[in-house]
Amino acid sequence: MNAGVRTRRLASGLLGRAAGGGSVLFVSASITFIALHIMPGDPVMAMLGGPTADPSPAAIAAARHEYGLDRPLAVQYGLYLWRLLHGDLGVSFSQHMRVAAVLREQAGPTIVLTLSALAASWIVALLSVLVTTRRNRWLDGAAASVETVGASLPHFWLGIVLLWVFAFRLQWLPPAGNSLAALILPTVSLAIPLGGFIGRVTRDSFAAALDQPFVLSARTRGLSDWQVRVLHVLRHAVLPGLGLSAWAVAALLGNAVVVETIFSRRGIGRQLFEAVSMQDMPLASGIVLFVTCLYVIASLLIEMLSALIDPRLQGARR
């Protein structure tokens, strides 16, 4: 393949990705709009102080007009998309500040949490797979069972149990807050289920890769078992798990809602939950769009990483 063809393919692939990412964002904006508009109750009332407040009809009408809620739904939808297109996420009702500002303030801790959980789950999964797969029947079976159990643990339960054991009983770690020590428990409660899941997927592909002829050829060249595992087999085995990692990032961001609530952490997960319960439509849709953006970026990065690991994927379109 000459360089020109290769560049062209890469460019068209990137364009296709960008278009795909754009349509993902469009649909997620639309779903959010629909979801928040079929919600019962009047957002104007929520805005003016909740169900206990008694605003004057004039104030209600003014607020309704200010946020464009008096226009037909189709016009509201059009305006909403138009503003999004210009990067205007609007103003949050409940926080009384711009959604972009809320995101700037809250996104950092969630991204840190997501990345640390993703890294931790990959480390645990890879260690478990490298050390135990096909090493010994019992060890392999036991590690696979641990992974299965880990994968089926619900985050909120794990979070509560960890909170109780390590924060309340042993008092080793703070139960809440935003310090580095307070990052450990939320990370672990997100990483254990995901690590189990990635481990299960990787274990299967690792075992399949061990049966490949190149393993035998590497062994006949005198490589040690560890060298074969780390230098040759691992490269093949990580691909399925890597392919799922973009989805895993999205899932982690979703599960951050629960974990941030349990550990009273600052972040967009908890913020989203509050926005939905306060019917703060601009904030909720802003957060959902932001999460979708992160997913699109993550899947692009992971695709590039996969191509780096497996050169056969370069230029090939899905």
Added chain:
Amino acid sequence: MSQSLLAGRRWGDARQGRPAWLLPLVADPGAMLAACFLVWLVATAMAPALFTARDPIAIAPRAAFLPPDWAHPFGTDASGRDILARIIWGTRSSLLIGVLSTGLALGVAIVIGTFGALGGRLAERCVARLLEVLFSFPTLILSLLFAPSLGSGTRSLVLAVGIGSIAGYGRLVFGQMRSVREAGYVEAARVLGHPAWRTICVQIVPNAMRPLLVTATMGVGQTIVWASTLSFLGLGAPPPAAEWGTMLVMGRDYIAQAWWLTFFPGLFIVLTSLSTTVLGRALQRTLAAGGR
């Protein structure tokens, strides 16, 4: 040679003697245990009174917050109600939520998947894109967005979790349908002049369903986890009801003093989800071994 042939025949006889789907259970103790637990759960859901004599609703303020002991193996809650009894009485609604929302998601997924795979090029592209987008949407966020508009209570929980899990099943059904569509027997049916609806109902859908059985088995456990997560966030059945997720919410406020309020209901959620996963994987292995 003859011995191995004999062994093969004996094995074959054993297979004929028992229904094929039982085999993985006999061979795999983990799957057997999981199946037993699930059978027990179903029995509990159908007749909770058989498994506990205590009332799950009646309050006894003087017996509040008793830690686990012989009289109350899982302790008592803030109103002095026995946790074990509440778990047993809550089994029905928790299982029902899992089964119904899996069924709902699967039903919608089958409609979308069939339409996408058999409705022509445009439908195929639209459905592929839609599923990709929905799949990228975190389940929890999707359920969370729809949960308030559906109101609180068991029915809306089923709807919210069902909506959230459509994408996963949709992708599977869609992929299955697209591969079955090209199968020889579908072409044969077409050549024989069978009407399209008949080919779809008799050939395509049943053949595409088989792998879904596995996913649906695992899915029930997963949806129970999602539903209890939503309950935990306060979007579930209203408090007096004994449902696992609701029990967790009530325990959340007392986590520092009384761990058993949340630990045991959560443990049952974990066991249920684990059992369906283990059973599902055993089923998957049988289907794979059977050449499906």
